[in-house]
Amino acid sequence: MRRAYYPTVIVTLLCFLLLSAVFSYSVNHQRQHLQQQQLAAVEKRVALDLPLLDLSNELLKYASNTAYINNYVNEINLQLDNSDFLLLNIFANQELPIQLSTTQFSSQLDTSNGAVYLVFEQQQLSWNWLFGFYYLVIFIISLGIGGWFKAIATAEQQQVKRLTKIQPLQTHCEPKLIINLKTKNVSISEQPQCQVALANKPLSFYLALIEFCSNNEDIVLSHNKDVPDELLTLANKYFDRLVELGHIIRKRPNFNNSLEKTLSEIRAALDEVLNDYPEQKAIFYPPKAFGEGSRSRLHSYALANIDKGQLEIIGK
Template identity: 35%
Template structure:
C-alpha cells in the first residue's frame, strides 16, 4: 500500500468518524435543547398566567387602556429571571396583553420553530374566562446554540492518526522483510552436485554432465541475454568452455575421475535431464521454474530444430553458483 493510499484512507476514516460523532452529538443537543426550551416556555406561560391578575393589562371588553410602563417593568424583571434560571440565550417575553376571546387556546407541548436562521417570535394564547391573554415570546433557533463536537473531532483525528502510524509501521516491516529475503532463487552447488531451491531449501542431486552443462548454460545466457541456441546448430564454443570448466572443478572436488564428456553430443537428452531436476526443485512454483527451464522444442521434424533452448529470463542476481 502506497503512502498516498494510506493518507486517503486515513482522511476517509477521519471524515466518516467526525461526521458520525458530530451528527450524534448534534442530535442529542437538539433533543436536549428542545426539551429545555419547551419546559422553559411552559414555565413562563404558567408564571405569566398567575401574574396576569396583578398586572395592569387593560380590558378589551371595557376598553380599559394598558399601562405600558408597568408591563415593561414586569417584562424586564421576568426576562432577567428567565435568563438566570434557564440560561437560554435570546429567549425572552416580548409582550403580554389581553385580546377578545378566541376558540383555540393553546395547551400542552408547543410546536417550536427550532430551525430558523435567527430567533423567531412565537404567539401564545391563554384562555382566561372573559378574554385571551396573548403572550409574544422570542424563541431562539437551535443554530444559535449549535456547538462543535471537539471530543468527536479529536477522537476521529486520533483514530485516523493511529491508522496512518499502524500502516506505515506495517509497510516498514514489509520492506524490511523484503530486504532480508535472498534475491537469488536458485543455488547451483558444485560441492554437493545439487540444485537448491533458496526459498524452501530443498536440494536435489544432478548428474555430472547435465550439471556442468546447466552451469555453463546459465552463465552463457546471463552474458548473452538475446542469444538464440538452436538444436540444429553446434553448441557455442564459449558455452562448451564453461561446461568443461565446471567439469574440471568437479574433478578437483573429487566427484569424478572419468574423462570429460562431449557436451555437444546428445544435447536433447542433457536438456531433458536438466528439466527433470528443475521439475523437482520448483515443483510448487512454475513462475520461478520458467526462469531456469530450457524451453522444450515444439512441433516435429525439421521445425523442432528451429527452436531455441536459451534462457531468456535468467538474471545474475537470481542464481548463485557455489564452488566454481
Template identity: 40%
Template sequence: MKSSVSQLTLFFSSWLILQLSFGAGQSYQNSLNNERFISSIEKRIALDIPKLTLANKKFKTAADPHSIKSYIDDVNASLRELKSPLQIVSLQGIQLSKSAPQHVITSILRTSDQEIILEMQLVESGWSSAVSFLAPILAFFIALIHYFSRKQKIAIATINVAKEPESPPLKLRIDLKNKSVNFGNNSEAVLLPNKPFCFYAALVDYCMHTQLPNLKHNNEVPDELLQMANKYFYRLIELGHTKRKRPDFGVNLDKTLSEIRSALDEAFKDNIELKELFYPPKAQGEGSRSKMHNYAILNRDPNRVEFIGK
C-alpha cells in the first residue's frame, strides 16, 4: 500500500513538473512567435501603405473603409495560412468588426507625413495548446523506471543479506592456560582457584556429552564427572599451574558451586540474558527440597564452548 502511494505521488508530481516546464517553454515560444509576426505584419502594412486609401489630414484625403476592410481580410487570410497567432482588427481607426476586440496589441507606423495606428488581436488557440499530452506519458515512464529500480534494489539487498554470513555465536571460553573463564569477545577473563575451575570445566564438558544429565545434591557426584575434573586438574599440573595435592571434587559441593557462580556473574555481566545456559542453577527452597534440584547446566551445543589448552 505504501509503495503504491509512493508511485502515485511520484507520477503526479512528475506530471506537474513536466506540465509546468512545458507551459513555461510554450509561453516563451509564443512570445517569440508574437514578436516575429508583429514585425512581419508591420513590414507588410508599411509596404502596402502607398496602395491603401487611408485618411490623411495633411493632404486632406478621406479613407475608403470598404477597401481598407477588404485589404484587412486579405492580409488576415494570409496570416491564417501561416498559422499566425495574430490577426489585424483595425487600421487607422477602421475596424474590421463592430464588436470590441480583446487583448489588442497596438502598433504605430510612422511615415514622412503621418502616423498610422495598427491594432492586432491575439487569436484564441484553445486550452489544448497549453497542455502537453507528452507530460503524462513521460511521468508514467519515470514512475515505471522508479518502480523497477526500487524492485531491483530490494532484490539486490535481499541477495546481499542472504549472502552475508551469520555472525558466529558468542562462546564461553574456558582457558586452562591461565585458569580463567570469559564469555563473548569483549568481556574480561575471570580467574578461578584450582578446584572450582577444574570442576566447572568438567561440569560443562560432562553436560554437553551427557543426555539429560541428572546432578542432584542428594546424590553423589557421578564418577564420570569426577574423572573429568581430575583430568583437568592433571592438565593444570602439566601446564605448571600447581603442584598441590589433587582436591576431592566430591566434597564441599555447595562451596565449589558458589565460587563458580560468583565467577560467572562477573564473566556474564555484559550478557546476562545468556548466563542461564552456562550457569549451575541455584537451589530453591530449604532443607530436603533444596537437595532435589539439578545443578546441571543447560547448554548442549559444543559450538558455544571453547576449551583453550585442553
C-alpha cells in the first residue's frame, strides 16, 4: 500500500520545488530591479547636490568637510530604510582611497573636477514572515496538485480494472485451417472471407491424407507407389460423406489414378488460402517433388508436421 503513495509524494515534492524556484526567481528579480532604481536615484541626487558638498579638491588644496558629508550620508540612508544597501561614504579623488570588502561596492560619478566615488554597503537579507506565508501557500497548492494527480491515477486504475473484468484480455491464437464439407471450401480463421472451393476428389483425398498422417507419424508416401489401403479407405469415407451431403451423384473415383493432379489441385487451393501464413503452409501443404529419377523416388508427399497444426473440419 505504501508504494501506491510514492508517485503522489514525488509529484507533490516536484511541484513544491518548481513553484518555490519560480517564486524565488521572481522575488530576486524584483529585488534587483528595485535596487537598481534606488541606486540610480541616489546617484542622481548626489550628482545634483555635488556643488553643495564640501568635497576635497587637490587643485585648490581643499580638504573635505567630513562632518557635513557624514550628516548628508545619514540623511540619504534614512530614505533608504527599506533598501538592500546603505551609503557609507562619498570620496572626491582620482582613485578610490579605500579597499572594499566583499559586502561593499562602489559607483563612480564623473565631474569636471574629477571622479566622485560613492561607497555602499550591501545589507544582509532578513527573513520576512511574509515569505514563510508564501511558501506555506505554495506547499498547500503542491499538496492539492498531488491529491489531484492521485485522484486521476486512482480513477484510471479503477477503469482499467472494470474493463479487464468486462473484456478479459484475449490470448493470441494460432491461425486455424478450416475445411467445410458442406460448402466444399477451404479457408483460414484469420481471413474467413477468403474461401477457395475444392472439387470432390481432391477434397476427399486431402481430408483422408490429414487423418492418415495424424495417425501414422513418420510415414513415407511415395509417388512411385500405390496409395496405402488405409489412406484409400479414409478417402472413400470422406467421399461417401460428400454423397450424404448431396454434393455428388457420380460413383467413387480411383484415388490411385492421377495422384499428382489431385495433389496439384490441393496445393493450388492452399497456395491461395495460406499465402500470408508461411508457418501454417509448412504444416498443411503436401510437399512437392523436386528433381528427377532417384531423387523423385525418395520424395514423400506425407504431412510430416500435421500434429502441430490447428484444424477445424465442418460437416465431418
